[in-house]
Amino acid sequence: MEEKSVAIDGPSCAGKSTLARMAADRFKMIYVDTGALYRCVGLSAMREGIASKDAAGVISMLGGLNIEMRYSGDGTQRMFVNGADVTGDIRLPETSVYASDVSAIPAVRAFLFDMQKEMARKYDVIMDGRDIGTVVMPDAGLKIYLTAPSAVRAARRYRELTEKSIGTTYEDVLRDMNYRDKNDRLRAIAPLTVAADAIVVDTADIGLDESLERVCTIIGERFGL
Numbered sequence: 719m720e721e722k723s724v725a726i727d728g729p730s731c732a733g734k735s736t737l738a739r740m741a742a743d744r745f746k747m748i749y750v751d752t753g754a755l756y757r758c759v760g761l762s763a764m765r766e767g768i769a770s771k772d773a774a775g776v777i778s779m780l781g782g783l784n785i786e787m788r789y790s791g792d793g794t795q796r797m798f799v800n801g802a803d804v805t806g807d808i809r810l811p812e813t814s815v816y817a818s819d820v821s822a823i824p825a826v827r828a829f830l831f832d833m834q835k836e837m838a839r840k841y842d843v844i845m846d847g848r849d850i851g852t853v854v855m856p857d858a859g860l861k862i863y864l865t866a867p868s869a870v871r872a873a874r875r876y877r878e879l880t881e882k883s884i885g886t887t888y889e890d891v892l893r894d895m896n897y898r899d900k901n902d903r904l905r906a907i908a909p910l911t912v913a914a915d916a917i918v919v920d921t922a923d924i925g926l927d928e929s930l931e932r933v934c935t936i937i938g939e940r941f942g943l
């Protein structure tokens with residue numbers, strides 16, 4: 719199925735999830751948010767009091783971890799850890815850094831790989847993450863790399879969190895984002911990088927509507943939709 723699928727990669731808060739979800743809705747494809755999987759592992763480690771960089775501790779936890787992606791009627795992806803719905807909890811800012819740290823552990827990536835591969839095999843997906851076009855779906859029919867400068871991304875995320883009444887400051891958001899950018903780009907395994915055949919879309923100077931039109935035009939042209 720990969721040949722009719724779309725891989726969207728890019729740094730944190732570049733708008734990948736929002737745009738991928740909206741594009742999937744328009745083209746009746748399945749949207750898969752792979753960051754949510756790493757967030758589930760990060761959240762679980764955090765709750766069990768395991769340090770995010772304690773690879774041995776995190777690995778020992780994986781055996782008892784059952785992560786599920788479930789889709790509700792409207793196509794919304796909900797995340798479950800050992801049967802409990804953690805969809806909201808994995809979005810809290812403290813989970814982001816944990817997710818980034820545990821994602822650098824090779825065993826964690828291996829643990830989550832099959833689930834992503836299975837989705838790509840079964841459906842025409844729009845899948846977003848960091849290594850989708852390079853590792854998870856190297857044969858994707860279309861690869862998009864979505865990006866924007868960190869100050870722009872941090873301002874967007876700060877606004878989003880504030881709207882949800884999640885207390886934080888712009889400086890904290892920018893600091894966490896810079897940390898994650900570095901972590902995700904420099905890790906030894908499956909680092910964030912632009913796939914050789916990816917189309918780069920920079921959303922710095924364009925709003926959500928225009929970004930969506932640009933992404934949908936690229937998808938439509940590639941697949942004749």
Ligand code: DC
Pocket residue numbers: 730731752753754756757814817818821822846847848849850898902
């Ligand atoms: O997309 P996100 O911000 O929800 O992802 C959270 C973290 O998970 C991110 O900092 C790095 C990691 N991640 C990854 O390593 N590979 C992916 N395909 C998706 C996310």
